[in-house]
Amino acid sequence: MQVISFGQAVDRAIEDAMVRDETIVLIGEDVPMLRAPLFARFGADRVLAAPISEAAFFGAAAGAAMAGLRPVVELYMVDFIAVALDAILNHIAKLEAFSGGKWRAPLVVRAPSGAGYGDGGQHGQSLWGSLASIPGLTVVVASTPADAYGLMTTALAHDGPVIFMEPKLLSEECLEFLGRGGRDTVTFDVPADGGRGVVPDPPHAIPFGSAAVRREGADLTIASVAVGVHRALAAAAILESDGISCEVLDLRSLRPLDVKTVVASVGKTGRLLAVDEDYREYGLSGELAAVCLEAGLSPRFDRVCVEDTLPYARHLEKAALPNVDRIIRAARELVNA
């Protein structure tokens, strides 16, 4: 049992798998420096620096996966997936279907996501909703080091394509690189249990499609992923003193979604608050509403999400993100109205 950082947990899951499986290669811009320990251990043959050509190296990673490698392909941030989407949407996600089930290709996309360090609207999106809408993909989002290790381990053993999202605000390494830059004059609202945590030893893989109940409660289900889970837990602690008992679900896997756990929880509490750092409309919050209605539930429902392009100014950004205040307000309204 060892307390490590979120970023270390991801790196370690990759490192451990690379030792076991020689077909795993790492591809991305600057990976020799960004993943220096891996580069030093496995060399330039397995840790490949790419030009700023996401469309080509994502497409190539897909081809390499079809031909027997297991590439982990990195984006600097998920926002930049827009230049490489074709490889994902029209190629890697469709291979299994197009080949009549005869050809599957293992590919893990490692994509830092999310805001909270004042980098503006092109560098703080989550976009998991849109990605999770694509048949043929698996989309997972970890919120703790243990889950990061466990989900990445499962991803690396999976025979189809997986999008692994890595919330930047939980990664000390990302934050240091993109936000702090060695200063002690800035602060970030990093959820303590997200940024560092125990990874069990030996660490275990976490299956896709299994949500975690982070806190049990009776009055209200708050379902979220990533940073939102920690905001929800913080809100739940405060709401408790109001006499509102919240159940907090960490969905972890958006595609497949753990419908059973969601339905069981909402069936019990009768109320659902979706907390999502991705955009509000046509995304995760809607999907949660749909699976509840499909299950015959009719919960009281609200959602705390990002509603517009993320603003740069830190006070505006904070207000735009699903923060503890917004969650508390919405929760109170749901329970008291």
Next chain:
Amino acid sequence: MQVISFGQAVDRAIEDAMVRDETIVLIGEDVPMLRAPLFARFGADRVLAAPISEAAFFGAAAGAAMAGLRPVVELYMVDFIAVALDAILNHIAKLEAFSGGKWRAPLVVRAPSGAGYGDGGQHGQSLWGSLASIPGLTVVVASTPADAYGLMTTALAHDGPVIFMEPKLLSEECLEFLGRGGRDTVTFDVPADGGRGVVPDPPHAIPFGSAAVRREGADLTIASVAVGVHRALAAAAILESDGISCEVLDLRSLRPLDVKTVVASVGKTGRLLAVDEDYREYGLSGELAAVCLEAGLSPRFDRVCVEDTLPYARHLEKAALPNVDRIIRAARELVNA
């Protein structure tokens, strides 16, 4: 009053607007031939043939819109937006927010969408759910020639970016080009009222965010867009003889969504069937569920959507699309269960 085809209606709306407004230009692959009448009337200065470089010419169209033109930029099919998404997601959609509201840019994306003519899974997607999740965009989908004219006219007068989706199965011109190719040995299940129809004279613009109630009913609301609307109407006619009275909504505009009309209808019927040619998860059907729950409604709910990569074979494709049979089955279950 004149009966014209869906494709003619779109072209005519553009042609009429191009006469009124000299800043409208048309950009796309093959547009001199695909839009021959416009090319012949307005010349190569206003109807620009583009290389197969969607990322560049979408980005350029965005720049041109910022600098005073009103580009209509064409995709062969919305599936190909994957190579040009960055211009839309990270640039044109965010301009207004990024500039603090000081800069808006008028741009219309004309994107044929949808399946039904056996062209395989990279050429039959709808993808409007993902597009409608992006703040800063307007996303509209017409289902009749009159609406096509009306929505395109509104789009061309709008000061921000608009995605205008043109269901291929409703466009004789698209179908002839992509599917029939002069043969009389193939048939397509084209909804009669979608493919041809009356465009009022003078035609009128249709405001964004206004759904149309295509059929009134008491037991069940079926909400859809594009071809789905026609399938729903056909199903409703059959369900009527079962004693099931369906209200059919044509949403027309996905962003903004006409929440009021949806809520009013579902409030009345207490049942909602979402019919969507786009993917089932994390899309339109979920958003409809969410707006109902948010409004305090708790309808019985189901959805008939595309659940996987669209198969090529026409019998498999037909089964995968929201067809009349699937709608009828779902509707009966909703009403009788």
Next chain:
Amino acid sequence: MDLPHLYRQMLRARAYELAVEDLWNHGFISGEMHLGTGEEAVAAGVVTQLGDGDGLALTHRCSPALVVRGVPLAPMLRELLGAEDGLCGGRGGHMHLFSKEHLAATSGIVGASLPTAAGFALANSRLRPGAIAVAFTGAGAMNQGMALETLNLAVAWRLPLVIICIDNGWAITTTSDSVTGGSLVERAQGFGMRAETVNGRDVRAVYKAAAKQIERARCGKGPSFLLATCPRLDGHFLGDPLIRMANKPIAEGKKVFGSVLSSVVSRGGGGLADRAGGVTQMMSVMAKARRSGTRERRGDPILAVYKTMNKHEAERDRIDAEVAAEIEAAVAEALADVGEGSDG
């Protein structure tokens, strides 16, 4: 270079396409069916040089290369028919034919064959040294970002990749040169890539040029680019309106020109020069389509290779007969149980 073998492969590809055309005309094949007629010399000249482990990434115009590669014909045809026992279970279709066994993939997205092949090449360099990958691409596709990026990527990573770019003069209704700056060979060279041009109608020339590039790739000397010029014999796809207009200018042309003419004479719009310019350009595209699109025998590579086989007349006759029989059998097998896949 085994000329009879190349002849046989070209003929197989052509005969396959003619069978496809027939099936398409009868309504057994849906959507956009792109034929590779006219490209047989390139397919044969390149693909006969591939062996075990070599990868092949193709475009919407993929049949000649797949036929030459030895992908079984009846399953391919059944795939086009939409049969659930087709090559891809009827789920892929004409633009999405996959054979894992042959490391062969196709895509309907213009430009996508390059990154895919680069990935095949990367995996081969790690897993099967000496094995390479080949991308086929159209010339129009060389304006697509991912294709251009791949020129650089392949050089930067020194991939065992050979890019075969077929310039048939067209991208659907647009003549390639009207939207393409510079020359594609110089473009590839500008990325530091070996590049040359070859007459794509001449199977021997293609074979030789490809042999050099394939050899380089196999020895780890990096990627190269071969521009093969080639006629487009059948328009962009079956039913191409330009070709129909070229063949029946009055009946087919009328439909288009009716609306064009009414637009041209409408009030409002461009000045006289703009309008005249537009119409002139359209006429010239049409005229070019007519010249190139009428199965002009002169440009047909099959004819050229047929002549070179004059010395081997008996063998040629035998090959002709065997290929005809092979394709006939494949079609018969494909059509064995046809109800399911056909229209609707």
Next chain:
Amino acid sequence: MDLPHLYRQMLRARAYELAVEDLWNHGFISGEMHLGTGEEAVAAGVVTQLGDGDGLALTHRCSPALVVRGVPLAPMLRELLGAEDGLCGGRGGHMHLFSKEHLAATSGIVGASLPTAAGFALANSRLRPGAIAVAFTGAGAMNQGMALETLNLAVAWRLPLVIICIDNGWAITTTSDSVTGGSLVERAQGFGMRAETVNGRDVRAVYKAAAKQIERARCGKGPSFLLATCPRLDGHFLGDPLIRMANKPIAEGKKVFGSVLSSVVSRGGGGLADRAGGVTQMMSVMAKARRSGTRERRGDPILAVYKTMNKHEAERDRIDAEVAAEIEAAVAEALADVGEGSDG
């Protein structure tokens, strides 16, 4: 060429950046702050030649060009501070500075300045003949598909576009040449575009080279590409770990090397050669960063232009004083009410 004017513009750009650095160090600026120190000669040499209606599309490293273009300084600074009366209401930020009035736009997406500028050029060709557009881009960005596509698009459409590509040798921690095939000038020429290279530290050379290309564009002779080589004085962004390591190798390097070393000696993984290769390459990147990243005065274009102003000493002193005062005033104005925009 008005050398004192160029000198003033370069100095303004530099002084602005130094002020930004100071604000950043104090925690007033969040996220990634990319300075354009070292690029002032390019900004001044090109942007002083722009006039009414000309468009300007920039990258994440945008300040020098915006300062020279005359975008008001205090609102720009207030934008960086996140103030709601900043240039973009605090909603854009350092990578998204927009001035509609100046037809100036920036983007944090690598490569995006090219298509945007192409669009500005297109609109200008239609609406304001004689007006042009300029794209600034980094050399690393010239591997991005949309940038490459735009080389072709601009030629095909004969756009009044000038592309200024700054080669500072780096893309974050990657040396540009290690992932770039060929030479960028030949690459642009391969698309049929006029292209040349210039010493980006020499403002007079930049001015002259840009003048020719801008003139061509204004006369409708089409696009061109100017590769300006230029040092990177301050690393990729403020707080760049490579620079910090270069400056404090022991304190900063330790953090990185601890985990690297423990990986290097772990069981499993690559062979000795692979490991040695990895470590060697990392050391060499670090060494290069140290050489280029220590504000080495030799490469500083400000120093060069300062010397050329030796003949105009009095004027130089006056300019120095005026610029210092201007920036000081802008900072003071920007900081007037600082609570709101600051950290958190």
